[in-house]
Amino acid sequence: MIQAKELYKSFDDLHVLKGISAVFEKGKNNLIIGKSGSGKTVFMKCLLGLIELDSGSILYDDRNFSRMDFQEKKRLRQEIGMLFQGGALFDSLTVEKNIMFPLTMFTRWSYQEKRKRVDYCLDRVNMAGSNELMPAELSGGMNKRVAIARAIVMEPGYLFCDEPNSGLDPKTGVLIDNLINEITKDLGMTTIINTHDMNSVLAIGDQVIFLNQGEVAWKGAKEEILDTTDPVINEFVYATEMAKRLKGK
Amino acid sequence: MNWLFHLGRYTLLMLRSLRRPDKHRVFFGRVLTEINNLGVNSLPIVLIISVFVGAVVSLQAAFNMDSPWIPEYAVGLTTRQSIILEFSPTIISVILAGKVGSSIASEIGSMRISEQIEALEIMGINPASHLITPKMIAAVIINPFLITISMVVAIFGGWLGALASDVITGDAYIIGIKSYFKLYDVFYALFKTAIFAFIITSVASYQGFYVKGGAIEVGRCSTQAVVNTSILIIFANLILTQIMLT
Ligand SMILES: Nc1ncnc2c1ncn2[C@@H]1O[C@H](COP(=O)(O)OP(=O)(O)O)[C@@H](O)[C@H]1O
Numbered sequence: 001m002i003q004a005k006e007l008y009k010s011f012d013d014l015h016v017l018k019g020i021s022a023v024f025e026k027g028k029n030n031l032i033i034g035k036s037g038s039g040k041t042v043f044m045k046c047l048l049g050l051i052e053l054d055s056g057s058i059l060y061d062d063r064n065f066s067r068m069d070f071q072e073k074k075r076l077r078q079e080i081g082m083l084f085q086g087g088a089l090f091d092s093l094t095v096e097k098n099i100m101f102p103l104t105m106f107t108r109w110s111y112q113e114k115r116k117r118v119d120y121c122l123d124r125v126n127m128a129g130s131n132e133l134m135p136a137e138l139s140g141g142m143n144k145r146v147a148i149a150r151a152i153v154m155e156p157g158y159l160f161c162d163e164p165n166s167g168l169d170p171k172t173g174v175l176i177d178n179l180i181n182e183i184t185k186d187l188g189m190t191t192i193i194n195t196h197d198m199n200s201v202l203a204i205g206d207q208v209i210f211l212n213q214g215e216v217a218w219k220g221a222k223e224e225i226l227d228t229t230d231p232v233i234n235e236f237v238y239a240t241e242m243a244k245r246l247k248g249k
Numbered sequence: 250m251n252w253l254f255h256l257g258r259y260t261l262l263m264l265r266s267l268r269r270p271d272k273h274r275v276f277f278g279r280v281l282t283e284i285n286n287l288g289v290n291s292l293p294i295v296l297i298i299s300v301f302v303g304a305v306v307s308l309q310a311a312f313n314m315d316s317p318w319i320p321e322y323a324v325g326l327t328t329r330q331s332i333i334l335e336f337s338p339t340i341i342s343v344i345l346a347g348k349v350g351s352s353i354a355s356e357i358g359s360m361r362i363s364e365q366i367e368a369l370e371i372m373g374i375n376p377a378s379h380l381i382t383p384k385m386i387a388a389v390i391i392n393p394f395l396i397t398i399s400m401v402v403a404i405f406g407g408w409l410g411a412l413a414s415d416v417i418t419g420d421a422y423i424i425g426i427k428s429y430f431k432l433y434d435v436f437y438a439l440f441k442t443a444i445f446a447f448i449i450t451s452v453a454s455y456q457g458f459y460v461k462g463g464a465i466e467v468g469r470c471s472t473q474a475v476v477n478t479s480i481l482i483i484f485a486n487l488i489l490t491q492i493m494l495t
């Protein structure tokens with residue numbers, strides 16, 4: 001479980017987070033939704049300590065992240081997996097070396113042991129046998145899948161995904177969503193997903209918070225979001241032509 | 250104000266890069282890779298430029314000193330001093346700033362904009378000591394070797410120039426390069442080469458590390474890295490010469 005309490009962050013005059021509080025539960029897909037530019041990425045990076053907060057506190061299962069020293073943060077980070085918007089695979093390394101990288105840095109495993117774990121992770125994301133490919137040779141969907149494999153290789157307790165299916169065709173997007181959902185449930189991770197895709201919300205949104213103008217404008221579960229009357233949320237939910245027509249029926 | 254900001258942020262980045270590496274074996278592997286990338290791969294351009302410039306320097310010296318009042322060995326002596334004191338350490342370093350500096354800035358810059366640096370950070374790895382330090386160590390070790398090779402090749406080029414000049418004989422040139430030789434000059438040259446190597450790698454890495462935006466900004470930062478490192482090398486050269494040769 002991750003708890004954020006009263007997070008504030010601004011860049012000069014731009015107030016991106018204005019007192020955001022939220023609880024993200026274990027074994028669930030916790031979605032953060034909102035328009036582009038609403039601060040989803042900034043929020044996630046604040047939770048991860050990649051961006052320094054102006055004020056507020058963050059708890060990882062009762063461990064106060066804001067008060068941790070350098071070594072404690074480093075140890076916590078080994079329990080965190082992250083899927084970046086563009087995959088962020090190291091483009092000088094093969095798929096295998098990418099996934100193996102955290103193991104090489106933080107374990108004393110032999111190559112055989114590491115290889116076994118890499119193959120398991122690749123298999124888990126349906127990419128078995130692609131060990132020797134370079135990131136430049138992968139399609140968008142394959143890239144995301146390898147990035148998921150790398151994110152889960154250390155068996156993290158916390159998984160962060162920034163727009164996991166942006167830039168993918170709808171069908172591949174659904175596959176990636178399902179994959180994240182399955183892994184979250186299997187491994188009992190606390191998963192936090194940024195998205196602006198309503199389809200993901202309806203498919204895997206165990207818990208959803210809606211960010212608007214730096215605040216949490218709504219929270220609830222996937223089914224409830226269709227029935228809200230709040231105009232701001234409705235505008236987001238029914239933004240597409242397809243959604244509008246379906247609502248009319 | 251602006252340059253103070255950069256100086257402060259650069260210093261902080263250097264302090265970060267001095268932290269103990271996360272895994273020593275991986276770190277040494279990275280140093281070896283960088284020695285290959287930054288050093289061995291620069292050898293061809295260093296060889297070509299050195300042999301030709303060496304030849305031109307001795308030709309110029311020969312034509313301009315073609316006088317009965319100047320001893321023949323002066324051509325070799327002048328050529329050797331120009332090469333050892335300035336051409337090889339300074340000019341070749343500026344050329345390396347162009348080749349190596351731009352490649353470092355664009356490599357690290359594109360890792361920044363594609364979030365690979367943040368990916369390292371999330372994993373609990375210090376990106377400065379993982380990415381930047383091996384480059385700095387590699388260049389500080391390998392550049393003095395490159396420059397030594399450049400000196401030898403340029404002096405050889407000078408001999409070819411002397412032969413082609415018809416003004417002096419090859420033997421006179423060789424007597425010239427052997428006269429009044431001070432080992433301290435070579436030490437001075439290699440010392441400043443090491444300083445320049447540090448400037449090239451650290452400034453170019455800094456430039457790439459803090460890039461914001463996209464591909465255009467990466468291109469711009471790599472150009473900027475070449476400009477900045479070249480200027481800094483020339484300045485540092487002036488200061489080091491003041492300190493070490495007076
Ligand atoms: N490092 C930064 N410096 C200044 N402004 C930033 C920075 N990062 C994000 N922003 C601004 O914060 C706002 C929220 O951005 P972001 O979190 O990326 O939005 P989202 O992920 O929801 O699309 C945007 O207006 C963006 O321009």
Ligand SMILES: [Mg+2]
Pocket residue numbers: 040041042162163194
């Ligand atoms: Mg975003």
